[in-house]
Amino acid sequence: MSKAGENNRLDRRKFINKTVRYSLAIGVCGVGAVLAGKASKGELVWQLDPAKCVQCGRCATNCVLTPSAVKCIHVYDMCGYCDLCSGYFRVNTKDLTTGAENQLCPTSAIERKFIEDPYFEYHIDEDLCIGCGKCVKGCASFGNGSLQLQVNHSLCVNCNQCSIARDCPAEAFSRVPADKAYSFKGFNRDELI
Amino acid sequence: MKLKLVDISYKRILYFALLILLTLNVFDSAAQQRFPKPEFETGHTQPPTLTPEPRAELLEIIDVGVLILSLSLITWFILKKRSRKGVFWMSIFSIVYFGFYREGCVCSVGSLQNITLALFLPEYKIPVTVIAFFVIPLIYTLFFGRTFCAGICPLGAIQDIFVIKPYSLKSWANSLLGLFPYIYLGLAVLYAATATDFIVCRYDPFIGIFRFNGTFFMLVIGGIFLLTSIFIARPYCRFFCPYGVLLNIVSRFSGKHMTITPTECIQCKLCENSCPFDAIQKPVLVNVLDNRRTTVKRFIQLSLIIPLLIFLGGWTGSRFHENLASVNPKVRLANVLLEENNEINEDTQVEIDAFKSSGNTEGKLYSEAASIVKDFYTGGWILGGFLGLVFGLTLAGLSRFQYRTDYTPNKGTCLSCARCMDYCPVRPGKETEFTID
Structure with a gap:
C-alpha cells in the first residue's frame, strides 16, 4: 500500500469518526435537552400516601435499610388521647397497663404517658419503630387514625427505585417534590400554620 | 375481675355509640374524628409532629x-x-x-x-x-x-x-x-x-x-x-x-x-x-494481512447472516414475552386472579386483599395486564432482534483485522x-x- 493511499484511508477514518462523534454528541445532548424540558424542577423524594396504605407490613421488611426508613409518625393534632388506645393495646386486653403482653407494638416503641384523667399521650420512639404498621392498623380501625406510616426523610437514602414501592400492594408510594415529602390522611399541616 | 370486664364492655358500648354517630355524619367534615382532641385543664402542651427534612436540594x-x-x-x-x-x-x-x-x-x-x-x-x-x-x-x-x-x-x-x-x-x-x-x-x-x-x-x-x-x-x-x-x-x-x-x-x-x-x-x-x-x-502480523482477500470474503459472509440472526433473535424473544411479562406486578396479580384452585400464599393474599380494597375492578386490571403483555410482545421482538444483531456483529468482528503496527x-x-x-x-x-x- 502506498504512503499516500494509507494517508487517505486514515483521513477518511478520521472524518467518519469525527462525523459520528459530533452527531452522537448532538444526539445525547438532544435527548438530555428534550427530557430536561419536561423534567421536574426540584429533587424528588419518595412519599407514602396513608390514604392508600393497607398496613400490610412490607415496609418493615422490604426497605434496603435495616431497620426500615418508614416509621410511624404520630399526628398529635388528630389524637384523641384515649385511655383505651386501639393503636397501643391489643384487642381483648384485660388491664389497660403498659405490660408487654398488652402492647400491639412488637418492639415496644410506643411510650404511653399519663397527662390528666382520663387522657394519655402516645410517643413513638423512632429508634425502636420498625415501620410494621400494626399500631397504624389498630388506630385506623377503632381510633382517629392519628398514627400514620411515613417515610422518614432523615433516614431514607432516596433510592432510584424504592424497594418498598416496588412491592407495595396498594401502590401507596410515589415520587413527589421535596416540599411535599409528607402527606397525612385527614390532616393538612399547612392549614395549621 | 368481673367488674373490670363490665367496665370494658361499657367503654365498648360508648365506642359503638360514637361510631354510629360518625356514620350518621353528625359531625361536619372538618371535625371528622371519632374522639375529638381534649382540651387539657392542666395546661399540657402537645409535642409537635416531627417531619425531618430530606437532603437539601443544593447538595x-x-x-x-x-x-x-x-x-x-x-x-x-x-x-x-x-x-x-x-x-x-x-x-x-x-x-x-x-x-x-x-x-x-x-x-x-x-x-x-x-x-x-x-x-x-x-x-x-x-x-x-x-x-x-x-x-x-x-x-x-x-x-x-x-x-x-x-x-x-x-x-x-x-x-x-x-x-x-x-x-x-x-x-x-x-x-x-x-x-x-x-x-x-x-x-x-x-x-x-x-x-x-x-x-x-x-x-x-x-x-x-x-x-x-x-x-x-x-x-x-x-x-x-x-x-x-x-x-x-x-x-x-x-x-x-x-x-x-x-x-x-x-x-x-x-x-x-x-x-x-x-x-x-x-x-x-x-x-x-x-x-x-x-x-x-x-500489532497485527503481516501474514494475517496477506490473505486479506479471504478475510474480507469471510467478513461479508458472516455479515450476511446478521439479518437472519436478528429475525431468529426477535422470534425467540417474542416466544418468551409471557415469561418476561410475568415479572410485572400487575400481570402477576391478574394471573393469580385468573387461575383458579391454585394455592395462594400469604404474600399473594396480601396483594389480592389490597387490590380488592382499592376499589378497582377486575376487568380494568385484566385489560391493563393484557396491554402490558402486548407491550412485552413488541419488546420481546425488539430485545431479541437487538441481541441477534449484537451476536452477529460480534461474530463478524472476529474475522475483522485492522492493520496495526x-x-x-x-x-x-x-x-x-x-x-x-x-x-x-x-x-x-x-x-x-x-x-x-
Whole structure:
C-alpha cells in the first residue's frame, strides 16, 4: 500500500469518526435537552400516601435499610388521647397497663404517658419503630387514625427505585417534590400554620 | 375481675355509640374524628409532629458540580499528566464521595433506566440531576475515552482497588462474556420502558457496601464481585455493566483517547501484559494481512447472516414475552386472579386483599395486564432482534483485522486506568532518542 493511499484511508477514518462523534454528541445532548424540558424542577423524594396504605407490613421488611426508613409518625393534632388506645393495646386486653403482653407494638416503641384523667399521650420512639404498621392498623380501625406510616426523610437514602414501592400492594408510594415529602390522611399541616 | 370486664364492655358500648354517630355524619367534615382532641385543664402542651427534612436540594446540585470537576481532573491526569497515581487518588476520592458519602444513588449506571422510562412514559417526572448524571459521562467519553470508568464511577473504583493479581482471559472468553452486558442492557431497557422494575438498581452489587447496610443478598453479591476482582479485574464493569455498553460504543469514536506511549511506539512489548482488562491490541502480523482477500470474503459472509440472526433473535424473544411479562406486578396479580384452585400464599393474599380494597375492578386490571403483555410482545421482538444483531456483529468482528503496527488500547474496552503508561519506557522529553524515521 502506498504512503499516500494509507494517508487517505486514515483521513477518511478520521472524518467518519469525527462525523459520528459530533452527531452522537448532538444526539445525547438532544435527548438530555428534550427530557430536561419536561423534567421536574426540584429533587424528588419518595412519599407514602396513608390514604392508600393497607398496613400490610412490607415496609418493615422490604426497605434496603435495616431497620426500615418508614416509621410511624404520630399526628398529635388528630389524637384523641384515649385511655383505651386501639393503636397501643391489643384487642381483648384485660388491664389497660403498659405490660408487654398488652402492647400491639412488637418492639415496644410506643411510650404511653399519663397527662390528666382520663387522657394519655402516645410517643413513638423512632429508634425502636420498625415501620410494621400494626399500631397504624389498630388506630385506623377503632381510633382517629392519628398514627400514620411515613417515610422518614432523615433516614431514607432516596433510592432510584424504592424497594418498598416496588412491592407495595396498594401502590401507596410515589415520587413527589421535596416540599411535599409528607402527606397525612385527614390532616393538612399547612392549614395549621 | 368481673367488674373490670363490665367496665370494658361499657367503654365498648360508648365506642359503638360514637361510631354510629360518625356514620350518621353528625359531625361536619372538618371535625371528622371519632374522639375529638381534649382540651387539657392542666395546661399540657402537645409535642409537635416531627417531619425531618430530606437532603437539601443544593447538595444535589453540588453533586453534579463535583462530577464535572472530578471528571475534568481525572481526564487531565490521564491525558496530560499521564499519571496512574493521579487516577488512583481520584478513585479513592470518588469511592469516598460518590460511594460512602453520597451513598451511591442516583448513579450514572442506574440513570439509564430513568431516561428510558422518561422516554416511554410521558407523565414520568425525571429530576434534572438524573439527566446530568446520564449525559455528562457520555459526553466526556465521546471526547476523551472512558475516563469516567477509570476512577469516577464508584462501582468501578471500588473494584479497581481490589485488582491485585489479575489473570488474562482468553480472547474467546472475553468476547463471550462481553455479550452479557448487552443482554443486561436489553433487559434493563425492556423492564424500564414497561415501567415494571429497575433491575440494574435491584441487582446493584455495591450499594449495600457503600451504605454499610443492605440485604444479605446484596452484600453477598458485592463481596463475590470484589473477591473475583482480585483475579479477574473489574468483573462488573466488563461483563455486567449496562452503562458500560453505551460508553464502550461511544468511546470508539472518542477524539482524544488515552495512548500507551507519549510519542511513538518502539515495539518493546513491555506493555503487552500490563493491562488487567485485556484491552491492549497487539500489532497485527503481516501474514494475517496477506490473505486479506479471504478475510474480507469471510467478513461479508458472516455479515450476511446478521439479518437472519436478528429475525431468529426477535422470534425467540417474542416466544418468551409471557415469561418476561410475568415479572410485572400487575400481570402477576391478574394471573393469580385468573387461575383458579391454585394455592395462594400469604404474600399473594396480601396483594389480592389490597387490590380488592382499592376499589378497582377486575376487568380494568385484566385489560391493563393484557396491554402490558402486548407491550412485552413488541419488546420481546425488539430485545431479541437487538441481541441477534449484537451476536452477529460480534461474530463478524472476529474475522475483522485492522492493520496495526503499534501496541494500542482498544478504544471500546479500554477503561483508561493508565496502568499501561507506567510500563512504557518512552518519555515525552526524550522523543528524539527513539524516533525511527
